[in-house]
Amino acid sequence: MAGSASIPYHRIASFRRTVLGFYAQHGRKLPWRVTKDPYRITVSEIMLQQTQVERVIPKFEAWIALWPDWRTLSTASTRELLHAWSGLGYNRRALMLGKLAKAIMEKHHGKLPRQPEVLEELPGIGPYTSRAILIFAFNQDIATIDTNIRRVLLHQFDLPPTTTKEQLESLAQRLVPKGRSRDWHNGLMDYSRLALPRRLPRIPPVSKQGRFEGSARQVRGEVIRQLLKQKTVDIFWLAGRIKRDKAEVLKIAKSMAREGVVRLKGRTITLAE
DNA sequence: CTCCCGGTTT
DNA sequence: AAACCAGGAG
Structure with a gap:
C-alpha cells in the first residue's frame, strides 16, 4: 500500500511549482475568484456541485444581484429561490441554500x-x-478533494483508481503549500481541467435504463415551469398531457413533496412556501 | 448504497 | 444513447 509517505519530498515540491506556476499563467478568471466574501464563496460552491463552471457563471451573477448577503437571502421565498435556480438542476440545492441562510442568521449571528x-x-x-469554503474564503491550510483534484492526484502520482479516500486525503494534506491554500486548490482545479488529457472512456456499466427515465425528466421540468407561472398544477392534467403511466407521475410528485418543493393535496400539487 | 437535475458534449 | 459535471442527503 503506497502511503503518501513513500512519495519523496522533491516530487512534492516539484508538483507544487508546476501547479502554482500553471495557475499563475493560465488560471481562469472566475466571478467567485475575485472575492473572499464567505457568502459569495458559499453560493458558488453550492452551485458548482455537480454542475459545470460555464453554466454556473451567469446564474451566480444574477443570484448575487438578487441577494447580496445572508440576510437578504434568508428572506427569499421558495418560489423566488426556485426561479433564480431554474436551469441549474438539483433544485433541492436552492432550497437548502435558503435554509442555510436562515440557519446562519438565527444560529450563528449572521457569520x-x-x-x-x-x-x-x-x-x-x-x-x-x-x-472548500474555508480554503477559498479564509485561505485555511487544509485540503479538500473533489472529482478534479482526485483525478489530478491519481494521474500525477500514478496511483490506482482503487486508492482509498483516506490515502488520498493524507497525500492531499501533505501537498498543501502553507499560506497558499487558496491558490493551490484553484490551481489544482484548473490544472486538472485544462492540462490533463481527457478521461478515458469508462467500461459501460450494466445498463439499468428505467423505462420512464425520459418522461420522468420531462415531468419534473414541466412541474417546475408550471409552478413558477401559477400556484397549483393538476396531476391528472399532467398525466394526460404526458400520456405516461399515472403512477409514475404520482411518484415524481411525491418525491418533490419530500424535498419540500411542493405540497401534495388530493389531485393537485401546490407550491410550498 | 441510491437518488437527485438539466444543459451540453461525444 | 450515454457520459459528463467544484457532491450531498436519506
Whole structure:
C-alpha cells in the first residue's frame, strides 16, 4: 500500500511549482475568484456541485444581484429561490441554500462558522464543500478533494483508481503549500481541467435504463415551469398531457413533496412556501 | 448504497 | 444513447 509517505519530498515540491506556476499563467478568471466574501464563496460552491463552471457563471451573477448577503437571502421565498435556480438542476440545492441562510442568521449571528465540523452540520454542506469554503474564503491550510483534484492526484502520482479516500486525503494534506491554500486548490482545479488529457472512456456499466427515465425528466421540468407561472398544477392534467403511466407521475410528485418543493393535496400539487 | 437535475458534449 | 459535471442527503 503506497502511503503518501513513500512519495519523496522533491516530487512534492516539484508538483507544487508546476501547479502554482500553471495557475499563475493560465488560471481562469472566475466571478467567485475575485472575492473572499464567505457568502459569495458559499453560493458558488453550492452551485458548482455537480454542475459545470460555464453554466454556473451567469446564474451566480444574477443570484448575487438578487441577494447580496445572508440576510437578504434568508428572506427569499421558495418560489423566488426556485426561479433564480431554474436551469441549474438539483433544485433541492436552492432550497437548502435558503435554509442555510436562515440557519446562519438565527444560529450563528449572521457569520459563517470557521470550523469544518461545524459547517458540515449545516444544510447542503458536506465534507468537500465545508473545506472548500474555508480554503477559498479564509485561505485555511487544509485540503479538500473533489472529482478534479482526485483525478489530478491519481494521474500525477500514478496511483490506482482503487486508492482509498483516506490515502488520498493524507497525500492531499501533505501537498498543501502553507499560506497558499487558496491558490493551490484553484490551481489544482484548473490544472486538472485544462492540462490533463481527457478521461478515458469508462467500461459501460450494466445498463439499468428505467423505462420512464425520459418522461420522468420531462415531468419534473414541466412541474417546475408550471409552478413558477401559477400556484397549483393538476396531476391528472399532467398525466394526460404526458400520456405516461399515472403512477409514475404520482411518484415524481411525491418525491418533490419530500424535498419540500411542493405540497401534495388530493389531485393537485401546490407550491410550498 | 441510491437518488437527485438539466444543459451540453461525444 | 450515454457520459459528463467544484457532491450531498436519506
